[in-house]
Amino acid sequence: MSEPKLKIEGLNKWYSGRKSQVHALSDIELELADNEFVSLVGASGCGKSTLLSIVAGLQGFDNGVLLTDGAPIVGPGLDRGVVFQSYTLLPWLTAQQNVEFALKAAGMTAAECRDVARHHIELVKLDKFADAFPSQLSGGMKQRVAIARALSYRPKMLLMDEPFGALDALTRHQMQELLTQIWEEHRLTVLFVTHDVEEAVYLSDRILAMSINPGRISATFSVGLSRPRNQEMISTVEFIALQKEVLAAIRAGSQGELEH
Ligand SMILES: Nc1ncnc2c1ncn2[C@@H]1O[C@H](COP(=O)(O)OP(=O)(O)OP(=O)(O)O)[C@@H](O)[C@H]1O
Numbered sequence: 001m002s003e004p005k006l007k008i009e010g011l012n013k014w015y016s017g018r019k020s021q022v023h024a025l026s027d028i029e030l031e032l033a034d035n036e037f038v039s040l041v042g043a044s045g046c047g048k049s050t051l052l053s054i055v056a057g058l059q060g061f062d063n064g065v066l067l068t069d070g071a072p073i074v075g076p077g078l079d080r081g082v083v084f085q086s087y088t089l090l091p092w093l094t095a096q097q098n099v100e101f102a103l104k105a106a107g108m109t110a111a112e113c114r115d116v117a118r119h120h121i122e123l124v125k126l127d128k129f130a131d132a133f134p135s136q137l138s139g140g141m142k143q144r145v146a147i148a149r150a151l152s153y154r155p156k157m158l159l160m161d162e163p164f165g166a167l168d169a170l171t172r173h174q175m176q177e178l179l180t181q182i183w184e185e186h187r188l189t190v191l192f193v194t195h196d197v198e199e200a201v202y203l204s205d206r207i208l209a210m211s212i213n214p215g216r217i218s219a220t221f222s223v224g225l226s227r228p229r230n231q232e233m234i235s236t237v238e239f240i241a242l243q244k245e246v247l248a249a250i251r252a253g254s255q256g257e258l259e260h
Contacts, residue, residue, distance in 0.1 A: 011064030047215025081150030211253025
């Protein structure tokens with residue numbers, strides 16, 4: 001049997017606060033299969049971003065096991081693409097050059113960089129804006145560039161932290177559709193952090209609800225909706241019922257264990 005794309009066992013993370021330690025992640029157990037789309041939801045402070053950044057290799061953890069394809073994650077790597085909520089584009093480079101920049105760093109020749117970047121700019125439907133600078137792009141367009149950049153070196157896993165959190169509702173829906181299209185065509189493993197339960201249900205195969213104090217995975221939901229997904233599904237009885245269940249789990253986990 002093949003190794004899971006991501007395997008986490010008994011992972012703990014503490015932060016040192018001014019007065020006491022914060023147990024940000026407590027005994028996290030998680031497996032992501034190849035090509036699975038999994039969302040993390042939960043009240044603010046339950047450890048979603050911490051977990052994502054640990055998987056990205058951007059910060060360490062105190063104990064536990066963290067493996068991708070059976071190998072330990074010891075730092076950032078090109079096998080994992082990351083997209084954050086805040087736009088992380090270089091303002092002095094065009095959309096195309098922002099994508100090329102990442103590829104140059106990955107060791108491609110100039111010609112390869114140009115072709116691969118162009119392909120991914122087209123994939124996110126930004127062909128007409130390839131030569132625009134970030135200041136000339138809307139929030140949704142900037143996130144398209146960030147997604148193109150993250151996908152351009154063909155990671156096995158895409159880690160997304162509230163990538164559409166700063167966008168208006170219409171743009172957000174468009175970005176969700178684009179992401180599902182890309183994911184359904186190209187298939188990769190996605191770990192997606194969101195506060196928006198509707199977004200989690202719409203995008204995911206599985207939703208993990210986290211609870212706070214300490215940060216734990218408190219409930220898991222399989223999303224049985226068929227694929228390809230479309231926005232009409234959002235008003236179906238099945239969709240709304242699952243949304244309610246996930247919301248109830250988030251509410252139940254939002255208080256944390258009583259202080260003592
Ligand atoms: N660098 C840090 N130093 C100390 N404590 C931290 C640090 N980063 C996060 N924390 C604490 O760890 C806990 C988890 O934070 P984290 O940002 O991972 O939660 P989150 O679920 O992503 O929250 P949000 O939804 O608001 O982004 C919180 O109590 C937070 O205050």
